[in-house]
Amino acid sequence: MKITDAGIHPYPAGDSTVARMTLEAAGLGFDSAVVIGDAVHRSSGAEVLRGAVIGAASVKEVLKRVRDPAVRRADVVYVDAGEIAFNRAVVAVKEVNVVRSIHATRRNAFDHVAARTAAERGVAVDISMAPIVHLRGTKRQKALQRYADVLSLQRRYGFPLTISSDARSILGQRSVRELRGLCALFGMTGAEVTEALSSVGRIIEPHRSVRVVK
Amino acid sequence: MRPRPPAMRTKRRYILARILPYGAWVDQKQVYFAVIEAATSLLGDAAVGLAQPAVVFCEGGYVVVRCRRGTEKDIAVALATVTSVADERIALRTVATSGTIHALRRRMKPIRHLSGDEEVKVGETYFAVYRYPRQKVDLVEKGIKHQKSLFFTEADLEER
Numbered sequence: 001m002k003i004t005d006a007g008i009h010p011y012p013a014g015d016s017t018v019a020r021m022t023l024e025a026a027g028l029g030f031d032s033a034v035v036i037g038d039a040v041h042r043s044s045g046a047e048v049l050r051g052a053v054i055g056a057a058s059v060k061e062v063l064k065r066v067r068d069p070a071v072r073r074a075d076v077v078y079v080d081a082g083e084i085a086f087n088r089a090v091v092a093v094k095e096v097n098v099v100r101s102i103h104a105t106r107r108n109a110f111d112h113v114a115a116r117t118a119a120e121r122g123v124a125v126d127i128s129m130a131p132i133v134h135l136r137g138t139k140r141q142k143a144l145q146r147y148a149d150v151l152s153l154q155r156r157y158g159f160p161l162t163i164s165s166d167a168r169s170i171l172g173q174r175s176v177r178e179l180r181g182l183c184a185l186f187g188m189t190g191a192e193v194t195e196a197l198s199s200v201g202r203i204i205e206p207h208r209s210v211r212v213v214k
Numbered sequence: 215m216r217p218r219p220p221a222m223r224t225k226r227r228y229i230l231a232r233i234l235p236y237g238a239w240v241d242q243k244q245v246y247f248a249v250i251e252a253a254t255s256l257l258g259d260a261a262v263g264l265a266q267p268a269v270v271f272c273e274g275g276y277v278v279v280r281c282r283r284g285t286e287k288d289i290a291v292a293l294a295t296v297t298s299v300a301d302e303r304i305a306l307r308t309v310a311t312s313g314t315i316h317a318l319r320r321r322m323k324p325i326r327h328l329s330g331d332e333e334v335k336v337g338e339t340y341f342a343v344y345r346y347p348r349q350k351v352d353l354v355e356k357g358i359k360h361q362k363s364l365f366f367t368e369a370d371l372e373e374r
Binding site for chain 2: 011015016017019020021023028042044132133134136137140169170171172173174175177178181182184185
């Protein structure tokens with residue numbers, strides 16, 4: 001079971017290099033981290049996984065973008081969540097691993113239909129810590145409401161969750177213990193946090209039935 | 215005025231947090247304001263009023279926050295949401311919680327930069343180089359106010 005930070009944005013997108021962020025991640029209790037962007041993938045601490053984010057307005061565009069060489073090389077493919085119809089359709093796309101930015105969508109944009117499909121297809125929903133850490137007031141309250149809503153759907157349908165710091169700097173990274181405390185704000189238990197932190201490993205290496213090779 | 219007998223005093227807990235970036239110099243009063251703002255914003259006036267958080271001291275890259283016993287987890291979560299002190303970007307990493315400051319002082323390991331006379335050019339900007347243990351290198355923009363910081367490793371710096 002690998003504890004993974006499901007999304008960091010190193011230099012040049014942020015102010016810290018991949019090596020420095022993975023070094024910090026290892027010190028904060030992570031075994032691996034998904035690096036989003038075009039940064040040089042060199043680790044000096046935690047293991048580095050490649051992540052690609054697709055920000056598209058339509059499913060047709062997503063289907064086109066998943067064929068990009070950069071996306072095909074990625075270990076984990078993320079899609080930014082959008083409207084209700086888009087989310088319902090995008091969780092059914094085979095190449096998509098994680099739906100992210102759920103806090104920025106409208107209420108009920110990720111509904112029970114999308115949740116059921118996500119559970120059937122093994123598509124995860126990402127919970128970013130950045131809105132909880134950086135936002136204040138009503139914006140943070142809305143993010144917490146959205147996460148609580150996603151959590152209630154997850155408990156009902158059982159789709160995977162991932163937790164990302166969405167850090168652009170070492171100053172934005174948080175330890176596993178701090179993540180537990182932050183996730184407790186919207187009702188997530190310690191066991192659920194541990195499962196969510198280890199779900200990236202299960203996404204890139206899903207459980208398959210044993211095959212007998214003669 | 216006679217002090218209260220020990221059994222009737224409020225039980226306290228002390229939280230030790232490391233200040234990042236390592237070289238950041240922050241004023242104790244400003245840290246207090248940042249902690250109170252973060253805690254009030256996250257937990258509300260009622261909860262923070264009961265928790266009674268206070269910054270006991272702030273030195274050597276560490277800060278010790280006092281609170282009432284039983285509220286230390288909430289305050290530690292609030293510390294994780296502190297992102298700046300007096301317009302300077304920082305992070306507070308909780309190291310330990312204890313009932314005495316003495317026990318926390320034992321956990322404080324001073325982190326000093328190994329050298330700081332070098333200079334490096336990144337893009338069009340000149341940065342001062344501060345090296346720290348475990349191959350960590352902090353680059354601080356040369357200037358007087360609102361300097362940009364970059365966080366590299368030795369290998370990153372050599373590769374440039």
